[in-house]
Amino acid sequence: MRQEPPYRQMELNPKTADGDMHSPERALEEMEKARQQMEYFESRKAQLEQQRRQLMQNNEQKALFTEGLNEIGLKIHNAVRRFEKELESMEREQQEVEMACECLKKHLQILSAMQPANWSNEGLRERLQEALPKLENAENDFNEVYVGGHKYLHTDVFRHKPGVEEKPGFNWVGVRTELLRGLAFHLPLFLLLLVTWLIYLFITAP
Secondary structure (H helix, E strand, O other), rough: OOOOOHHHHHHHHHHHHHHOOOOOOHHHHHHHHHHHHHHHHHHHHHHHHHHHHHHHHHHHHHHHHHHHOOOOHHHHHHHHHHHHHHHHHHHHHHHHHHHHHHHHHHHHHHHOOOHHHHOOOOOOHHHHHHHHHHHHHHHHHHHOOOHHHEEEEOOOOOOOOOOOOOOOOOOHHHHHHHHHHHHHHHHHHHHHHHHHHHHHHHHOOO
């Protein structure tokens, strides 16, 4: 019996020649693989697009946050600087008030210790010569303390010098009250005259 050459057997038998390449099962497997790859690429594309949008949104939020941070940071910085300057000014004025108070306290102690009512005639001249400069120094320091009281912003203790009668200011409240009273008194009369004049114009009109 004559045998066919191997290459003839491969040509006659497709499964032997091409394996399962052209079988329906193989085609379905390849189509399923292609579909899965397509789904994977579509999913990956959607994933990347979502990441891109999320990144853009994060950058926008970051820009808004940075803008708000800089704005409120600058405002707070300016506020802190103003508060610090105000505290420095208050502290400086407090130190000056304390110095003035201590100065006047010392003069008060010196003047209170003199007791001129108990001085005898003996040695009175010497006592007066010794006491008068102290009295003058106390008076000079007292007047100097109240010089330039208008420069203080946080206290008005230097604006009211004891023993000095303050000049009365212009009483705007009283003036306003008098004006309102005058208006309340004359307004009815003015309205009556206005109505009378309008009636006269209406009667005499052609």
